[in-house]
Amino acid sequence: MKRISLWISAGLIIAATAGAVAAADMASVIHARQAHYKEIGKATKGLSEALNSPSPQLPAIQAYARQIDQLAPQIPSWFPAGSGPEAGVKTGAKPDIWAKSAEFKAAAAAFTTEAHRLDQVAAAGDLNAVRAEFPALGKACKTCHESFRQKD
Amino acid sequence: MAAEARVRVWDGPVRIVHWLIALAVPALWWTGEHDQLDWHRRIGYGVLGLLLFRLIWGFVGGSTARFAGFIRGPRTVAGYASRLFRGEKAAVVGHNPMGGWSVAALLALVLAEVGLGLFAVDVDGLEPGPLSRFVDFDAGRAAAQWHAWVFYAFLAMIGLHLAAIVFYAAVKRDNLVGPMLTGRRTAVEGAAPMAAAPLWRALVAAAVATALAVWIARGLR
Numbered sequence: 161m162k163r164i165s166l167w168i169s170a171g172l173i174i175a176a177t178a179g180a181v182a183a184a185d186m187a188s189v190i191h192a193r194q195a196h197y198k199e200i201g202k203a204t205k206g207l208s209e210a211l212n213s214p215s216p217q218l219p220a221i222q223a224y225a226r227q228i229d230q231l232a233p234q235i236p237s238w239f240p241a242g243s244g245p246e247a248g249v250k251t252g253a254k255p256d257i258w259a260k261s262a263e264f265k266a267a268a269a270a271f272t273t274e275a276h277r278l279d280q281v282a283a284a285g286d287l288n289a290v291r292a293e294f295p296a297l298g299k300a301c302k303t304c305h306e307s308f309r310q311k312d
Numbered sequence: 313m314a315a316e317a318r319v320r321v322w323d324g325p326v327r328i329v330h331w332l333i334a335l336a337v338p339a340l341w342w343t344g345e346h347d348q349l350d351w352h353r354r355i356g357y358g359v360l361g362l363l364l365f366r367l368i369w370g371f372v373g374g375s376t377a378r379f380a381g382f383i384r385g386p387r388t389v390a391g392y393a394s395r396l397f398r399g400e401k402a403a404v405v406g407h408n409p410m411g412g413w414s415v416a417a418l419l420a421l422v423l424a425e426v427g428l429g430l431f432a433v434d435v436d437g438l439e440p441g442p443l444s445r446f447v448d449f450d451a452g453r454a455a456a457q458w459h460a461w462v463f464y465a466f467l468a469m470i471g472l473h474l475a476a477i478v479f480y481a482a483v484k485r486d487n488l489v490g491p492m493l494t495g496r497r498t499a500v501e502g503a504a505p506m507a508a509a510p511l512w513r514a515l516v517a518a519a520v521a522t523a524l525a526v527w528i529a530r531g532l533r
């Protein structure tokens with residue numbers, strides 16, 4: 161009897177620890193995701209300001225566009241199952257990301273396409289073309305945020 | 313009953329600035345909440361110009377527009393407050409001692425909203441305020457958060473503003489809205505009417521305010 165209860169308590173402790181570890185993992189997944197998005201936000205802020213500037217610096221614009229292009233294809237991998245609001249960490253990720261997963265992936269793919277296009281246009285060095293392409297990228301952020309991000 | 317004598321109380325610039333800001337605030341609210349940030353910014357720059365003008369006018373404008381005339385010490389305010397609920401009309405042409413502070417609070421809140429807006433960055437980084445280039449993304453997002461929070465304080469203060477106007481109309485039988493439209497009110501015994509400032513000062517103040525607003529809206533360049 162004593163032995164059985166010892167095993168049960170050990171089992172419970174292990175399960176609780178595993179659960180806590182999983183939750184901590186989800187917290188770090190969510191925080192890493194938000195940090196990545198902030199990087200994207202920094203880049204679009206930098207692009208907006210560079211394009212508004214009377215003397216836009218092409219190398220900076222190219223670096224921002226490259227960074228966005230590199231981060232964009234990773235987006236679907238930032239949303240493993242369980243990293244939604246149920247993780248108990250403050251997150252703007254809506255449950256629809258997983259419930260309507262096809263739509264979410266489509267939004268991410270559309271964004272990736274725009275990000276790649278902007279990168280190419282910037283690399284070609286034509287500022288007016290960058291100006292013309294940038295709003296389409298912005299629209300891709302907004303489209304996804306409207307459906308899948310909780311406003312804070 | 314003989315027609316009551318009417319005297320000047322608010323000069324033209326005070327009235328124009330007031331009603332333009334009162335129109336702009338609902339528009340800013342709507343455009344801010346509905347992601348119409350290009351219009352939000354244009355209207356916001358307009359308010360910036362009006363506010364700068366009103367601040368300058370508080371030093372060089374007509375007598376009832378001047379801060380020195382209507383920002384009173386605590387004793388005067390307390391004295392006025394203790395008599396507030398008696399039926400008598402205020403013995404001032406211009407802001408009364410309590411009203412003066414509510415004007416200061418309203419102008420400070422407009423200043424705070426415009427100031428935070430200038431540094432605010434939207435989540436997409438697409439419509440950063442013109443001064444956001446001096447701060448990083450996180451600070452710009454924090455400014456946007458405070459911009460949204462301070463707006464609630466601003467709304468509360470506007471609510472108090474409107475409640476006070478209703479109170480004066482209903483309890484003290486003093487119509488304040490008419491004078492804010494026409495610039496004239498019934499004479500107050502023992503109180504001097506407004507002393508106007510010359511037109512050229514309004515023009516110079518408007519020119520300075522416009523130049524400053526344009527410079528700020530362009531990101532200080």
Ligand code: HEM
Nearest residue numbers: 340341344345353356425426429430432434441456460463
């Ligand atoms: C009295 C003046 C102003 C008022 C009352 C006002 C009010 C508002 C309101 C109610 C919002 C929506 C907040 C939310 O719920 O997310 C907003 C957003 C915003 N405002 Fe203003 N605003 C003013 C001036 C300005 C100015 C001068 C600028 C910059 C040029 C500005 C830039 C912004 C930006 C960038 C946002 C979006 C923030 C976000 O998406 O998180 N505002 N404003």
Ligand code: HEM
Nearest residue numbers: 326330333334337406407408411415418419470488489492
């Ligand atoms: C929505 C935003 C509003 C803001 C920010 C605002 C702000 C102000 C400020 C700063 C003043 C002082 C005037 C000056 O010395 O420059 C003032 C006075 C006044 N406002 Fe407003 N106001 C608003 C809306 C309204 C509305 C909707 C009404 C009318 C129903 C109104 C009626 C008045 C009146 C009657 C005065 C003169 C008060 C007195 O006799 O001391 N305001 N307001």
